[in-house]
Structures are given as structure tokens and as C-alpha cells.
Amino acid sequence: MKSHNKSIEHYFSTIGEKADEIGLSKEKIKKDFLQKLFYQLGRVPAVTTSNDLYTALALTVRDRVLRQFVRSTEEFSKKNSRGIAYFSAEYLPGPHLGNNLLNLEIVDETREALKELDLELDEIIEQEVEPGLGNGGLGRLASCYMDSLATLGIPAIGYGIRYEFGIFKQEIKEGWQSEATDKWLHYGNPWEVIRPEVSYVVKFGGRTIHSTNENNKYAVEWEPESEVVGTAYDTPVLGYQSNGIIMRLWKAEATESFDFSVYNMGDYYKAVEKKVRSENITKVLYPNDENLSGKELRLRQQYFFVSCSLQDMIRLNFVQGRKLEEFHEKFAIQLNDTHPSIAVAELMRLLVDEHEMEWKQAWKITRNTFAYTNHTLLPEALEKWSVSLMGRLLPRHLEIIYEINSRFLHELREKGLSGEQIARMSLIDEHGEPSVRMAHLATVGSFRVNGVSQLHSRLLKTQVLNDFAEIWPDKFTNVTNGVAHRRFLAVSNPGLSRLITEKIGNGWLTDLTTLKRLEKFADDEIFQKQWMEVKLENKKLLSQLLEERAGVKIDPTMLFDVQVKRIHEYKRQHLMLLHILDLYLKIKDGKGENIAPSAFIFAGKAAPGYFMAKLIIRLVTAVADLVNNDKDVNKILKVAFLPNFSVKQAQRVYPAADLSEQISMAGKEASGTGNMKFALNGALTIGTLDGANVEIREEVGEENFFLFGQTTEEVQETRRLGYRPSKYYEEQEDLERVLDFLVSGELGNGDHELFRPLYNNLLQQDPYQLLKDFKSYCERKHEIHQIWKDQKEWTRRSILNVSRVGKFSSDRSILEYCQNIWNVEPVKLRD
Numbered sequence: 001m002k003s004h005n006k007s008i009e010h011y012f013s014t015i016g017e018k019a020d021e022i023g024l025s026k027e028k029i030k031k032d033f034l035q036k037l038f039y040q041l042g043r044v045p046a047v048t049t050s051n052d053l054y055t056a057l058a059l060t061v062r063d064r065v066l067r068q069f070v071r072s073t074e075e076f077s078k079k080n081s082r083g084i085a086y087f088s089a090e091y092l093p094g095p096h097l098g099n100n101l102l103n104l105e106i107v108d109e110t111r112e113a114l115k116e117l118d119l120e121l122d123e124i125i126e127q128e129v130e131p132g133l134g135n136g137g138l139g140r141l142a143s144c145y146m147d148s149l150a151t152l153g154i155p156a157i158g159y160g161i162r163y164e165f166g167i168f169k170q171e172i173k174e175g176w177q178s179e180a181t182d183k184w185l186h187y188g189n190p191w192e193v194i195r196p197e198v199s200y201v202v203k204f205g206g207r208t209i210h211s212t213n214e215n216n217k218y219a220v221e222w223e224p225e226s227e228v229v230g231t232a233y234d235t236p237v238l239g240y241q242s243n244g245i246i247m248r249l250w251k252a253e254a255t256e257s258f259d260f261s262v263y264n265m266g267d268y269y270k271a272v273e274k275k276v277r278s279e280n281i282t283k284v285l286y287p288n289d290e291n292l293s294g295k296e297l298r299l300r301q302q303y304f305f306v307s308c309s310l311q312d313m314i315r316l317n318f319v320q321g322r323k324l325e326e327f328h329e330k331f332a333i334q335l336n337d338t339h340p341s342i343a344v345a346e347l348m349r350l351l352v353d354e355h356e357m358e359w360k361q362a363w364k365i366t367r368n369t370f371a372y373t374n375h376t377l378l379p380e381a382l383e384k385w386s387v388s389l390m391g392r393l394l395p396r397h398l399e400i401i402y403e404i405n406s407r408f409l410h411e412l413r414e415k416g417l418s419g420e421q422i423a424r425m426s427l428i429d430e431h432g433e434p435s436v437r438m439a440h441l442a443t444v445g446s447f448r449v450n451g452v453s454q455l456h457s458r459l460l461k462t463q464v465l466n467d468f469a470e471i472w473p474d475k476f477t478n479v480t481n482g483v484a485h486r487r488f489l490a491v492s493n494p495g496l497s498r499l500i501t502e503k504i505g506n507g508w509l510t511d512l513t514t515l516k517r518l519e520k521f522a523d524d525e526i527f528q529k530q531w532m533e534v535k536l537e538n539k540k541l542l543s544q545l546l547e548e549r550a551g552v553k554i555d556p557t558m559l560f561d562v563q564v565k566r567i568h569e570y571k572r573q574h575l576m577l578l579h580i581l582d583l584y585l586k587i588k589d590g591k592g593e594n595i596a597p598s599a600f601i602f603a604g605k606a607a608p609g610y611f612m613a614k615l616i617i618r619l620v621t622a623v624a625d626l627v628n629n630d631k632d633v634n635k636i637l638k639v640a641f642l643p644n645f646s647v648k649q650a651q652r653v654y655p656a657a658d659l660s661e662q663i664s665m666a667g668k669e670a671s672g673t674g675n676m677k678f679a680l681n682g683a684l685t686i687g688t689l690d691g692a693n694v695e696i697r698e699e700v701g702e703e704n705f706f707l708f709g710q711t712t713e714e715v716q717e718t719r720r721l722g723y724r725p726s727k728y729y730e731e732q733e734d735l736e737r738v739l740d741f742l743v744s745g746e747l748g749n750g751d752h753e754l755f756r757p758l759y760n761n762l763l764q765q766d767p768y769q770l771l772k773d774f775k776s777y778c779e780r781k782h783e784i785h786q787i788w789k790d791q792k793e794w795t796r797r798s799i800l801n802v803s804r805v806g807k808f809s810s811d812r813s814i815l816e817y818c819q820n821i822w823n824v825e826p827v828k829l830r831d
């Protein structure tokens, strides 16, 4: 391709247009929409399907997004600032259309344009199928960060995997979770742009050949067993008021498909088989959250996307006329957990083997390029790959990891560390089957390591990575997570957004801390009334959804008590269920007078192989059946499980919640972001001192956060002293009654054994100490119900909560990454 230095302005001027006139008027939107419909989709309004309308509008908006993106790229390259590559195996962007309309500030214009065609914008927005390319919080965080990177004008690119099937679709069948394939590409994806020319070969398996070449230089060649090609699919991500960056996802394809011996039937089928095997790499997302699959295909996925991304960056480095020696000055790479951490070895391989750089220099570049975000302290989620698998799939990388390790351990011996400590820090775990500790590889190969909340970062330093923090105290830092408040307030809660903007202006869209100005209206009775009306309206909408999807009718004036997140024992959905059963039994005894009418709403997916999590879902549906069908109870309590939790669903749930359940056992939830989204939408929180709850409580004030349960230190002390859960069963009558009820046959259609595994687990091990925290949880709930009865007081607290959550915007998180980790400054772009 010939390269030109002409700007986008130049090209538009040749057709008599201006580049910054990107057609944001109602007339232009309408015209383009019709053109897309006629000429791109070949439809006329009389025969269009809802999906045609959606696609035509999406393409209309995408043109405008792309125009902004191209302009931003020009600006970025002029400034020549350090670029950020965000490496993440998961993204959970949510629906694009509504968010892009907000960012282009054309919501009203588009609504009007469509109205003139007798079309309803909200109905069209509803058609979008979201890309479920992530499991939960981690993938959603990556997408919140894309939003903030774009808004703040930071030259960045998000690299990842274009899974053909995203996170499974959850259905509830006879009370159980069942999984269906997520065919999100079925109707096409109008947001992505294929870049066939941006593709790279990725090798797998085979052997390495070590030799000394003619110049007496030691060289290693990797002779792979197979190769695949990765092709780039770009999705532009627009920031608010129009800066754009891209999310570049790789799709795997076979290197050569049918160009040999098609006459020989045997070879033909072999060739097809090979093609299918190659393309399998990006077929499906592993649905395990906070857990390992340990499967070879997963390691293939990780290496595949990392290798494509690094090759792409090296190409960009050369395109920009830079030397490879300057790579780390040109780029910083943020590793979103250890999933992409094989990148440390891959960059070394590319520099040393393919670009013939000296090891020492390559290592200096590598260590100044990567920064690593740790996302979990759960032992079962700390990634490890067996040495034998790694050697088979990535023989050269295993050698490089051994070399890094040997130099690292040598360094440690020189520092005089004990043999025991050195063994603990080794990249190779020698206990049982030898394996590579990916968190150690990421830590050693990075210039900065961060946790995702103050508490989590402290535990990381003092426990999981303590040995490393002792030798490199300055390497460790914290960046508390944040959320894209434009999506989770402006787009998903238009009622509250309007009310807030009426009071304090719309500065909060770009600076969430201005919400502080709401504080002085917390006691304003008229404002309180408007606030309650907005919440009620949102609750009505959620009630409709729950009736459609869960078959449960809920009175929107009830207290909406909500826990939505992945189902995991550490998150303790079952603690909430034990409490609901306690209330149920009290009402049956005629002792329900102090209970505020409550709707308990659950949603979340369980990993398909996680028996206990699936049993917890079954318990939700069993409790729902019991409670909703009992005439003595169902005026006071309702229980609903909303199937298939996704970003789209999340956007309807958070705005409707009164109470946010953040009840993980302390020390287990690294940060949480659901907690922030709830608080931002005016829910009060009941929670433990875990993850970012600690900081939310600090911000909103102790009196506005319902705290219960043990602290992390108390949890560890309880365990150290030999926790005996049955003690609490024996001592607390209410708890005994609730637990026995699980196996009484009154739940799950008379089956006594259905919930026995849960019962036994709680009474015998109770690894997440529910029984110990049960009492304080119930006491707090009781208090909450009394405050709820005073709606003015509740609303006052709700307003105070919102006014004080300004810290939890992902804009703030990204600015901290810029200052404390990447050393880049936001590039100010013109409007």
C-alpha cells in the first residue's frame, strides 16, 4: 500500500465536505439510515424486520464513529505519545448502539429522525445482541477501561480474542441452569471492521534447534508442528464527545486450506480437518470465572492472541519509524490478570530469536514494557500450566521461562535469600507435577504490579506475592477499579440522569466527582419526591421484565433487595437465601410484623462444571417457588431469578435496586464493580469489609452503609483457631431451623436429598463461614427494614450515596494508571 501524508480533512475537501461535519443533524441521520436500509441491506420499510432496522441504524452510527476514530488516530500520531496496549482475554462491552449515540450526543436527533419514519428508537436499541466475550467483572472492567481511555484521549488499543461463541446463554429448566450456545454473530456484527491485511502467523508445538551461526552467534530456531493465522477484527470504541480508540480482536484461521492435493481424497479430508482444528482456537470462550480450566485449548487461545498482538505492535513500532530498542518507550502493555502473561516469554522470543537482540537488552525492554494487574487471591484461580503441556505446545517458551527463572533465582541467591524462600518464588512449582506459575512470570516480567482495591493490594503485598513485595517494594501499587458511569448511569438510567442534570448541570458526565453538589439537596423534600418517583419508574420496568422472563409478578413498591453477579460460593448467594428462609419461617409463625415487604432478586451464571454453584441456583428457584406460591407469605415476600444475566440485563437491574447485596466473605472479592454500579444508581449497600466495599463505605459514610460480618483478619483468625460451623447451628435456634428446612422436603418438591450437599457442606466445612456471619447479617437486615419504612430517610441516604460515589468512575482509575504506571498524559483532542 502506498502511504500518504494527507489528512482526513484533505480527503473530505476533495468531495466538498468538511471532516468535522460528520452528519450529526436529524436530516443527515435520516437520509443515511434510509440509504443503509435500501442499498446495504436491500430493504424497503414495508418488508423490513426489526433486525434490518437495527442493522441499518447501527451502520449509520458506525460511519460516524469511524470518522471520529480516524481523526483521533491522526491527532494521536501527531503527538507521538506513548501508546497503551491493554491485553485482555475477555471483553464485555455490552450493547454498542445506545452508548455510541450518547457519546456522539445524537440521542435526540436520532430519536426524531426515526419518529419521522414512524419508528421508535428504544425498540430498535432493544434489538441489539451484545458480544458476551467475557465472564463477568474482569471482562466488564476491560470494557469500562476502553470507554475511559477513549474519553480521556489516551492513545490506546485493546487487544483480545474474537470468540465465535461468547459466554453461554443461561436458561432455567425445571429450576436448574441449562446452557445454550451464544450465537452472537448470527445476524452479523455491524460494529466491526475486518482487516484482512492485518494478519500474523502463530506457531504451535514442534521442536527447537539450537546452533551457532556463521558469525559465531548463538541462535535458536523454532520448528513448529502447526501454524495458524490470526486476522484482526476492529471495533471502534468511542469516548464521550468523540475521541475514538479501537478494540482489536483476533480470529484464528487455517494457514492454507485447500490448495494442495484436492484429488487425493484422503489428503483433502485431512486438510479440512486441519482447517477446522486451527479455527477451533477462537471458537468459544471458557465459561469459568475465578477458576482454571487447565485445558490445552485455553493455553492455545492465550498464546494465540498474545502473539498476534505483539507482532502487531512490533509492526506498528516500525511503521512509525522507531527502532526496536525503543519499543518500551513507544508502548506500555497492561496485562489484565495472568491470562495474557505468556506475553513476557513471547516478547523475549520475538526480540531475541526473530530480531536477534541480545538477551540482556531484550529483557530490559520486556521488563519496562509490561505492567500486571492481579485480579484474584483465590488459590483455585491462580493460573498454573504444567511444564509438560507448556513444553509440548510452546517448546521455545518453556526454554525461555527456564532461562528467565535461572537468572532470577541466581539474583535471589546473590541477595542471600533462603533456599525455602527461593523455592517459593521460583517460576516453577516443583510440588507434585511441575508447573509454571503464571503470576510469578507476570510479576518478574513487569515493571509494576497492581491490585484492584486498597484491601486487595494490601493482601497481595502481605500474602500472595509477599516475597516479591519484600525485594521490590516499589513495584507494587494499587488502582481501585471503577465503572463507566456514562454507560451505567447516563445510558441506563435516563430518569435519574435527567434529574441530576436538572439540579447540578451535566458536568458529571466528564467529572463524576461533581455529583458532590447533590449533597445539599438530600433533605429537600421536593427533590426527594422526584428521586423516589424515578426509582419507582425504574422498578416498574424491572417488574415487567421479571414477569416476562421469570414469571414472577412483583409489586414495584416493595423493597428491591438485589444480588446479581456470577454465582460462586465465596460471594455467598446462599447466605441471602438462608435469611429469606428465616423470614419465611417467621411469617409462617405469625411473627412477620417487622418485615418490610421485600422482593429478593437474583441473577448470575454458574460455571457449567461448578456443581455447588448450580445447586445454589436450584435453591433460588426452589425458594422462589415456595415463597411466591404461599398465600400467607407472598404479600410480604417475593423471590425471583432473572435468567441470563448480561450487560444488557445489568443496565435494567442496577437502576431499579433499593438494596445492593455485597456479602462475600471478607478477603475474597478483589474489588467488585457491581457494588459501584448499584451505589451510583442510588441503592444502599449491605456488605462486608471486602474489596472496594471498604472504600465505598469510606466515601458514603459509615451511617449510609450497612456493615456486617467478620473482617479479613477475623476470618483468618477463625480459621486458624479451627472453625467449627456446627457450633453456630447448635447455639442459634433460628439458624438450626433454617438449615434443617433445607433437607425437610418442603423445598424442591418433597426431595429431602436435593439440597443435602449444601447442608452438609455448610455444617461440616463451611469454607466461606456463612454460619459465623449469619447472625450479624440478619440483624443488619432487620435494621434496614425499619429504615425502609421511613421512605424520606431512605431517600435522603440514597441521595447522599449517589452524591458521594464520584471516586468510582473508571475515568479516575485510568488517570491513576496514567500517572502511577504508564507515565503517559492524556492527549487533549479538539472537540
Ligand SMILES: *Cc1c(COP(=O)(O)O)cnc(C)c1O
Binding pocket: 135, 136, 137, 140, 564, 565, 566, 645, 646, 647, 650, 671, 672, 673, 674, 675, 677
Ligand atoms: C458489573 C458486572 C459484573 C461484576 O459484578 P460484581 O458484583 O462486581 O461481581 C458481572 N457481570 C456483569 C454483566 C456486570 O455488568
